[in-house]
Amino acid sequence: MAVKSVTKPLAGEETALAEIWHEAWHFAHGQVVDPALVRNRTRQNFEERINQSWGRLLVARLDGEPVGMASTKPGQLYQCFVGLKGRGTGIAADLIHEAESVLASEGCEEAFLNCADGNERAMAFYRKMGWDACDKVVDLIQAGGNSFTVPCTVFRKKLILKN
Numbered sequence: 001m002a003v004k005s006v007t008k009p010l011a012g013e014e015t016a017l018a019e020i021w022h023e024a025w026h027f028a029h030g031q032v033v034d035p036a037l038v039r040n041r042t043r044q045n046f047e048e049r050i051n052q053s054w055g056r057l058l059v060a061r062l063d064g065e066p067v068g069m070a071s072t073k074p075g076q077l078y079q080c081f082v083g084l085k086g087r088g089t090g091i092a093a094d095l096i097h098e099a100e101s102v103l104a105s106e107g108c109e110e111a112f113l114n115c116a117d118g119n120e121r122a123m124a125f126y127r128k129m130g131w132d133a134c135d136k137v138v139d140l141i142q143a144g145g146n147s148f149t150v151p152c153t154v155f156r157k158k159l160i161l162k163n
Helices: 014-029 035-040 043-056 091-105 120-128
Strands: 004-007 057-062 065-073 076-082 110-116 132-143 146-158
Touching: 004 091, 014 035, 014 043, 014 065, 014 076, 035 132, 035 146, 043 057, 043 065, 043 076, 057 091, 065 091, 076 091, 110 120, 110 132, 120 132, 120 146
Parallel strands: 076 110
Antiparallel strands: 004 057, 057 065, 065 076, 110 146, 132 146
């Protein structure tokens, strides 16, 4: 059985994490967002985004190897993706729990996340993890020097603050 863990990223993992995020994002969004946005979500775009998120990044690992990532912003589970090697292992739940712990440790009592409409697999997973769909928004996304809109469902979850 593989050893699962969630840690901070290690120096030199930027490219591997960008590749995981690129593959997982295209798997999840390739059929549900504007095709022009899909074309603009290149590996280079994800490498830039990894570097921008570095200080708030969590990495899911199987036997020490990165297989997924999540990032937070204050009060928000901002990104959460698991690559092909990590799917079906339960590591996504570990990743979500760790991101929730980070948010709670920052004093967040209720976190939110936005999930692209049409990404039914992710929506079902968030519901299973105790997140409630509560609203609709339109995210404005920048990629490749262009702006795109993505209709999203907002999920919320009350967090348990740790003393």
